[in-house]
Amino acid sequence: MSGKQFSSVWMREPRPSRTPGRSREEIVRAAMELLDAEGLDGLSMRKLGARLGAGATSLYWYVANKHELLELVYDEIWGEMTVPPPEDTWWRQTAGTFAHSMRQVILRHPWSAGLIGRTPALGPNALEVAGRLSRAFKKAGFRGLDIDYASSTLTAYVFGTTIPQVAYNEMMAESPLDEESMRAAVERAAAGHPDLLERLRESEPADLTQAREMMFTFGLAAVLDGLEARLAT
Structure with a gap:
């Protein structure tokens, strides 16, 4: 059919x-x-x-x-995203700059999260971004379909970490919740899991926005490390 x-x-x-x-x-x-x-x-x-x-x-x-x-x-x-020219930049710098930029653009325009996967990215700005990423991964040493897989892995990481943050921000904007009471509830729920309680108490952030940025940067480095390791094999 x-x-x-x-x-x-x-x-x-x-x-x-x-x-x-x-x-x-x-x-x-x-x-x-x-x-x-x-x-x-x-x-x-x-x-x-x-x-x-x-x-x-x-x-x-x-x-x-x-x-x-x-x-x-x-x-x-897509036109607001920054992607350094791969011809003049180390591939990890191109990919990293793009990832941070994409995250900030989605957070700045949270409604865009609802279009991802639903709206075709066929416009000139989206194609320029895709082309630059493709050339960056080709320059790094990826070949064939691995170029596409590397690009999709990078964008999937950005989407996967940013879209839940958009949803959380929208929830807090519509119906704000006291973060202290939320944390206390999580601690009660995790009472039978001492390892989780230890992580929760150790990771208590002084600034939630800064903590999220640090987590994103850590995960991005891990993704790029993994892609670089594949090149070595």
């Missing part, structure tokens, strides 16, 4: 502006602002049209539907 035919905003040329001062870029910027303010659930063509002082129907000249609009804003996210 055949599936739904794939379509993407990137499969056709942008339509020219029909209104002076209006452009697809302006619509994307306004959508980003609305998403940053209200999240994915707060984005609608009606709200976006009101923000731009235009009717929702007029926006459909530039994007066929909300899905296409999300493709465009998703590519803007």
Whole structure:
């Protein structure tokens, strides 16, 4: 049984502006602002049209539907990521800079976590990032499919550590919980596991944001160490 035919905003040329001062870029910027303010659930063509002082129907000249609009804003996210040119940089520096940058971009635009894996990354910014990473791992010595596996391993680590943090931040923003009482509850739950209790008490952070950054940096180094070890074999 055949599936739904794939379509993407990137499969056709942008339509020219029909209104002076209006452009697809302006619509994307306004959508980003609305998403940053209200999240994915707060984005609608009606709200976006009101923000731009235009009717929702007029926006459909530039994007066929909300899905296409999300493709465009998703590519803007990739455009904010920093990936040093692999031709001028050690591959670990390229990969590490990208990983830290991707994490910060997702945290800065938490709604983007809801698009990962759902929205195709086929825009020019996403393809430029993918191309630079591919060249960096090829320069390191990876060959064939291992280049793709190395890139996906790196991005999977960033997604896996950052998306839960986005969810936690959103939960705390919607319904703040007292962290002291949370910690006390965890200690009670772990009362029968002395090793876990020891780790919990030893790892109590003075600053949660700093602790998360340190954990991310440690894990990233471990991932890159593992990739480098594969090169040695």
